[in-house]
Amino acid sequence: MRRLGSVQQKVPCVFLTEVRNEPSRKRDCQQFQVVATENVNPAALESDIHCAVATEKIDGTCCYVTTYKGEPYLWARLDRKPTKQADKRFKKHQYLQKTCKGFVWNVDEDFREVPESWIAAHRVQHENGHPVPDEHGHIPGWVPVDHTNKQYCWHTSVVNYDSAVALVLKTHGEDEGLLEIVSIPLADLMEQTLELIGTNVNGNPYGLGSKKYPVHVLVPHGVLRIRNPPPVDFQQLYSWFQECQEGRVEGIVWHCDDGTLIKIHRHHLGLKWPVGDSFLNTRPVVVHVDEKPDPDASEKDLFKSFSSINGKLFSCIQDIQFEP
Template identity: 85%
Template sequence: MRRLGSVQQKIPCAFLTEVRDEPSRKLDFQQFQVVATETLNPAALELDIHCATATEKIDGTCCYVTKYRGEPYLWARLDRKPTKQADKKFKKYQFSQKTCKGFVWNVEDDFREVPESWIPAHRVQHENGHPVPDEHGHIPGWVPVDGTNKQYCWHASVVNYPAGVALVLRVQEEDE
């Protein structure tokens, strides 16, 4: 059920950003703002983005729809993150080396447990049968939304699995 062009990773800002020493207009306790400049991000240029307009980023939730137990199912993003001890080693390495590159993870020991139903996101690289963490030490992935788990209450509010229906913003022709 994967659709061509579906997003499976965080997308970098199309513009370079800068931190301004001005109080946030959104968060009362935050005494700075992160704003987009008018300079295109080199990563965006590599993706052939040459004409873009900066807009406000509005937070939402990341979802994925694919089959689970033979039925279409809503999945929520769940990044597999390092344990506290492994994260300390990673940050120490970053500080001493001034880079994340070259740090070696032991995925079996260095990462927190995830539910058995967890799957890594598409395009996550694998080595020796294990997913490889990104440059921030996370392994992006998905878990099926269980309507009884309060953590996913907003996700569960848009699906009714027994009735086989879901609230969607726009139906694509190739969707079932």
């Protein structure tokens, strides 16, 4: 199986979009929403979207594995965002012009500071040696996940830097209908992007774990392929999300042969997310984690917890619980 594209930039919608003057279904404080038209995005056609690999869009927070201080490391997504005043100007322009394009930024003054270890994402444009924002007003980037930073405690729960491994949810090598949770060397994940999902991420749309015993895992982008994807047609996609069990997902990401990524989100079609009984929770999952945890590790150490149920098969990932 070829490695599919990594998520470094904002992924465009498969359809051309328009801004409507009504509250966003996706962001509570946003007084407009971006919706899909029925016109296929020319960028999707140029990348031969009809021959692309369709995969499930996973609702979590984006991560990246690359080198830090000479070792494979997990990095968290940290976009450099505008200050409040600059963002107000940008939102006003977007509201009045019905587009993000044409807004002029002062990069030195309009953007918040980021840690020294921050790096810009791949393909971010630079001017005079400095990264510049994309059309959405962000400068995509990454920051290394350190155990000393409590802001990233859920990220650090899925990596063990002493053993240089990560907890990953993927399809089973011999049965695509079966999921498995495994510990994978970080070196094997180099230059890949993944989605961190779990109890304390994005409102936990998949219902994983509990407050007392949280469950988190990394899901490599592109690993959950859609077996019977609908055609790239507005009405057929709308019906698929509404009527098919496999359509009970946040969205679709198409991985094109030229490396381009294209997506559709349920919100683009005016459909709600999350939904009960998501497709992810219809698939059985087996645990293959046999790590030797630090004897001084907390009872809530995820590697220790998953090792205690090594070899067990569950009807779905939501059924995995660590309560004694």
